[in-house]
Amino acid sequence: MSLLSIRNLTVRLGRAAHAPAILEDVSLDVQPGETVGLVGESGSGKSTLGMSVLRLTPPLLAEGTSGEILWNGQDVLKMRGKALRQLRGGEMSMILQDPMASLNPVFSVGSQLGEALKRAGRADLQAAAEAALAEVNIPSPAERLRSFPHQLSGGMRQRVVSAIGLAQEPKLIICDEPTTALDATIQFQFLELLRALQKAHGMAMLFVTHDFGVVARICDRVAVMYAGRIVETGPVREIFRNPRHPYTRALLAAVPSTREAPDRLPVIDGAPPSVGNRPEGCAFHPRCPLATDRCRTQPRMEPQAPGHDAACWHAKEVAAA
Amino acid sequence: MTRLIVGRLAEALAALLLMSLVIFLLSRVTGDPVALLLGDSATVEDRDRLIEQLALDRSLWDQYLTFLGNALTGDFGQSVAAGRRDALDLVLERLPASMSLAAVALCFTLVTGIAMGVLAAITRGSAVDIVVRIVALMGQSVPAFWLGIVLIYVVSVNWGLLPTSGYGTWQHYVLPALTIGTFTLAAVTRLVRASMLDALGSEYVKLARIKGLSEATVILKHALSNSLIPVVTFMGAFFATMITGAVVVETVFAWPGIGRLAYESIVSRDFPVIQTVVLVITALFILANFCVDMLYLAIDPRMRDRG
Numbered sequence: 001m002s003l004l005s006i007r008n009l010t011v012r013l014g015r016a017a018h019a020p021a022i023l024e025d026v027s028l029d030v031q032p033g034e035t036v037g038l039v040g041e042s043g044s045g046k047s048t049l050g051m052s053v054l055r056l057t058p059p060l061l062a063e064g065t066s067g068e069i070l071w072n073g074q075d076v077l078k079m080r081g082k083a084l085r086q087l088r089g090g091e092m093s094m095i096l097q098d099p100m101a102s103l104n105p106v107f108s109v110g111s112q113l114g115e116a117l118k119r120a121g122r123a124d125l126q127a128a129a130e131a132a133l134a135e136v137n138i139p140s141p142a143e144r145l146r147s148f149p150h151q152l153s154g155g156m157r158q159r160v161v162s163a164i165g166l167a168q169e170p171k172l173i174i175c176d177e178p179t180t181a182l183d184a185t186i187q188f189q190f191l192e193l194l195r196a197l198q199k200a201h202g203m204a205m206l207f208v209t210h211d212f213g214v215v216a217r218i219c220d221r222v223a224v225m226y227a228g229r230i231v232e233t234g235p236v237r238e239i240f241r242n243p244r245h246p247y248t249r250a251l252l253a254a255v256p257s258t259r260e261a262p263d264r265l266p267v268i269d270g271a272p273p274s275v276g277n278r279p280e281g282c283a284f285h286p287r288c289p290l291a292t293d294r295c296r297t298q299p300r301m302e303p304q305a306p307g308h309d310a311a312c313w314h315a316k317e318v319a320a321a
Numbered sequence: 322m323t324r325l326i327v328g329r330l331a332e333a334l335a336a337l338l339l340m341s342l343v344i345f346l347l348s349r350v351t352g353d354p355v356a357l358l359l360g361d362s363a364t365v366e367d368r369d370r371l372i373e374q375l376a377l378d379r380s381l382w383d384q385y386l387t388f389l390g391n392a393l394t395g396d397f398g399q400s401v402a403a404g405r406r407d408a409l410d411l412v413l414e415r416l417p418a419s420m421s422l423a424a425v426a427l428c429f430t431l432v433t434g435i436a437m438g439v440l441a442a443i444t445r446g447s448a449v450d451i452v453v454r455i456v457a458l459m460g461q462s463v464p465a466f467w468l469g470i471v472l473i474y475v476v477s478v479n480w481g482l483l484p485t486s487g488y489g490t491w492q493h494y495v496l497p498a499l500t501i502g503t504f505t506l507a508a509v510t511r512l513v514r515a516s517m518l519d520a521l522g523s524e525y526v527k528l529a530r531i532k533g534l535s536e537a538t539v540i541l542k543h544a545l546s547n548s549l550i551p552v553v554t555f556m557g558a559f560f561a562t563m564i565t566g567a568v569v570v571e572t573v574f575a576w577p578g579i580g581r582l583a584y585e586s587i588v589s590r591d592f593p594v595i596q597t598v599v600l601v602i603t604a605l606f607i608l609a610n611f612c613v614d615m616l617y618l619a620i621d622p623r624m625r626d627r628g
Contacts, residue, residue, distance in 0.1 A: 056530060106621060
C-alpha cells in the first residue's frame with residue numbers, strides 16, 4: 001500500500017461548484033522511502049498540493065477542497081483536532097520555502113526546536129536539540145540554540161527549519177522549494193544534506209520545485225504539473241529520456257546545458273494561464289506546437305511505459321519526434 | 322544593549338530639559354507674570370518686591386537658569402488661587418488619583434482590547450468579527466465628554482447602579498475608566514486584529530502548525546507574541562491619550578486628579594500651578610516612553626542587537 005495516496009484532489013477558491021479551481025482532479029502516490037519531485041511553473045498549483053496534504057491551505061481553499069488524501073488508508077481531509085495534530089510533525093512534516101520568514105522572530109532556536117522535540121517525547125531536550133542541530137551540520141550547536149533567527153544566515157536558518165521538520169522522525173517530508181531562497185552554492189550543499197538525511201531516516205520525500213536540475217539530482221520519480229493538473233508522471237530517468245507530454249519536452253529543452261552555450265535560451269511561447277482563465281480541454285493547447293481540435297477536450301492520463309503516464313492526445317507524436 | 326539604554330536615558334533627560342525651556346518661554350510670552358501673580362489689589366511695593374524675588378529685572382537667560390535651578394530643588398512657586406500653597410505639593414497631592422485611574426483604564430483597555438482583537442482575527446469575516454469591528458469604530462469616534470455624560474445619565478441616574486461622580490470606592494472607578502479608556506480600547510482592538518491577521522498568515526505560524534502544536538499554542542504563543550509588538554510601540558501614545566483625556570474626564574466625573582487641577586487652574590489663571598502640571602505631565606510622558614522602549618527590548622530580540 002502506498003504511504004500517501006492522493007485521489008482526485010480538486011481545490012477550488014471557495015465552496016461553490018463553479019468557483020475557479022487551483023487544482024483539478026490530481027492523483028499521485030508516494031511509496032515509503034521514495035522521493036517524488038513535483039515540477040511546474042509558478043501558479044501551476046504545486047505548492048497548493050503540498051499545503052493540502054498537511055491541511056495548511058487558507059480557509060477559502062480548505063472549503064473548496066474535495067477528493068481524498070489517504071495516509072496509510074486514512075483520509076487526511078476527514079481528520080479533526082487531535083488526529084490531525086498527530087499527523088502533523090509526527091507522521092508528515094514540511095520544510096517551507098522562505099527560511100527568512102519561517103522561523104518565529106521572537107523565540108530562540110532552542111525554544112522553537114524544543115517544541116518539536118518535546119512532542120516527540122524526548123527526555124533530555126538540551127541534548128536532543130544539540131544532536132538535532134549537529135545532524136544538519138550546524139557548528140557549535142549548544143551556542144546556536146541560544147541564538148535568535150535574525151542572528152543566523154539564510155542557509156543556517158534553512159538547516160534549523162530542517163532540524164525542526166525532522167525532529168519528530170516523520171515518515172514523509174514535504175519540501176516546498178526549500179532551495180529557492182538560497183544562494184546557488186548553498187543550494188547544492190543543502191540538497192546533499194537533505195538527501196543524506198532522507199537516507200539516514202528512511203523517509204519518503206515530496207519535493208516541490210520548478211527546477212528540473214534539482215529533480216535530476218535527488219528524485220526517484222517526478223510528476224509534472226501544468227495549470228492545476230498533473231500532465232505527466234514517471235521515473236526520473238524515463239521522463240528525461242522519453243518525455244511524452246509536449247509541455248514536459250519543452251520544459252526539459254529549456255534547462256540550460258553546461259556543455260554548449262546557445263546564444264538564446266529556448267523558451268516556451270506564451271504564458272501559463274492564470275487561475276480562472278484556463279482554456280478548455282488540455283490547458284497547454286494554446287502554447288503547444290502539436291495542438292489540434294481534439295485538444296479542446298481534456299485528455300486522460302494514459303500509460304506510456306511501465307510506471308510512466310501522460311495526459312496528451314499526441315503522446316505518440318511526442319515520442320516519435 | 323547597555324549603550325541603547327544609556328542612550329535612551331540621555332534622550333529622555335534632553336527632552337525634559339527642552340520642555341522646561343518651552344514652558345518657561347510660554348509663561349513669558351503670554352503676558353506680564355507680575356500682573357498675573359499679584360492680581361488687582363497689589364501695591365507698587367508688592368510689585369517691586371515680587372520683581373526682585375522672581376529676578377524679573379535680570380536677562381531672560383538668567384531668569385531661565387533661576388527657574389531651572391528652582392525647579393531642580395522642587396520649587397515651582399506658589400499657587401495664586403489656592404491660598405499661596407506650594408504648586409508642586411498641590412500637583413503631587415492630586416497625582417495618585419490620576420495615576421490610579423490611568424492604571425485601571427490602561428489595564429482594562431489592554432486586556433479587553435487584546436482579547437477582542439484576537440477574537441475578531443481568528444473569526445475573521447464572521448458575525449463576531451463584524452460586531453467587534455463596528456464597536457471598535459464607534460469607540461474611536463465617540464467624544465469622551467459626551468460618553469461620560471451619557472454614562473452618568475444612563476448607568477448612574479436612570480439605573481442607579483454606580484455613583485455619578487467622586488472618588489473613593491472601586492465603584493467610583495468604573496465609569497471614568499470606561500470613558501477614558503474607550504478610545505484606546507478601540508485603537509488596541511483594531512491594532513491587534515490587524516497584526517494578528519498578519520501573524521496568522523505568516524510562515525512561522527504555518528511552521529508552528531506543521532510541528533503539530535495545538536491551536537491554542539499556535540494562536541496565543543506564536544501569533545500573539547508577534548502581534549503585541551505594535552501594541553507596545555503605541556503604548557506611549559495610548560498613555561498620552563489617557564492623560565490628555567483626563568482633563569475632560571476628570572472634570573466630568575469630579576475626579577480629584579491633575580487633569581481637573583489643570584482645568585481649575587486654567588479657569589482661575591493660576592499660572593504657577595498650570596506650569597507645574599504641564600511639567601509633571603511631560604515628565605510622565607517621557608518616563609512612559611522610556612518604559613515602552615525597555616519593554617520593547619524585553620519582547621523583541623531583534624531590538625537587543627541594535628546600537
